[in-house]
Amino acid sequence: MKRSFLLAFFLVTFTSVATYAQTCMGMTLKAGMGCEMITYNAKDKMTGKMTYNVSDVRRDGNNTIVKVDFESADEKGKSTQKSTLTYTCSGNELIADLSGFMQNGQNQAFKDGEVRLKTNRLVYPALSAGQTLPDGKLEADMYNNGSLMVEMTIDMTNRSVGSKESLTVPAGTFDVFKISSDMTVKSKVMGMSIPANLKVVTYRAANTLFDIRSETYNKNGKLYAYTVLSKVF
Template identity: 55%
Template sequence: MMKTLVFSLLLTLTAVTAGRAQDCMGMTFKAGMGFELSHFNAKDKPAGKVIYLVKDVHKEGGATVMDITAQFEDEKGKQRTPYSIHYTCTGTELVADMSGMMQAMQSNGPKDMEMKLKSNKLVYPGKLSVGQKLSDGQMEAEMTSNGNTMMNMNMVMANRQVESKDPITTPAGTFDAYKISSDMSFENKVMGIPIRNSMRVVSYRTDNQIFDIKSETYNKNGKLMGYSVLSKVY
């Protein structure tokens, strides 16, 4: 009887603690929060969406860490295997997880493929301002199968700069967003053979949202390839 009572109290305490909202840099994070980003091609036709669900919010040292599950759904409603990403708010910076793209690739590749991250960091300061230059973001990963290296991937976001502040309207609402431009470069080595690509990314962010309000991708010739918008927050 006593053991059952103690166990029940522990479960209750855990539930209350896990459900408690955490505030950081003007943003409130709580397990159960959801975000939907809708993707479109250059001709404004739907190309799928990603649904992000905050599964857990906890403290690590002085930082607030969010464990987030991402679920991609194509334009026909077919879902891929969900994957996990992590965001860290230090109080002065939001550190974004760039591994989602690679995890999505891994989930749809051979089952025995494993991904090892060597670097994974994209930082946004607590306050943005026009003319501000942001630090480079980088993600480096190695894909292995049965102990053998199959692919090395390196993605860098350089020349990140806040260009302007503009009102942006999406299905999720109207936001005063900062326009951030950056140069993204990829280098993938498959069986030792390098494959390189580059593009330009223009994103729009606010100080109080974890995800971009809108993000546009252009090829190296400046032609729009596609874009995404924040379509739901719940």
């Protein structure tokens, strides 16, 4: 797995069998809606494309469950990753379940192994300027033929919401909140620790499921990569 893709990405089935539109937290959610996002490096060179497509919207008690098919491609358009993500909208908060991204057989780097998730949660409540958001965490162990090969932990801390602003991207102009976070990535590969401390800035619209723009910086504040919303459908 390329770390740059994992960071860009980081910078998103229950009872009913029916699929239909639902409204939750100001968002109208229905199958068939989706978006395309383009990732660039610090020199503005395109490094990949990500496509999100809502495949199912269901009710489970008081919650709305949204399944999203995800596909990434490299700068030449070659598919590199396919998975299914799940979002739960409770009416007061949106919870991103990223376990689909780590599913066995869907990430080519670990197609012959097994991924065991231990912690997996990233929450977005209804946003307002000045908020402090809950920490997010993803912990996963990766095995090959029963042997532990990789231990990975991603912590999102110090998540703060700035003021609302207008942001123009290829997909249009949106009223967004700027969310700043600290990201700590700890990877232990066959006993060797590979840490990284990063700064992440995302721009989210109150009525949109996906980020409008995201930026990743190293610990010294130098831009590492960014992703912009290029198309909504």
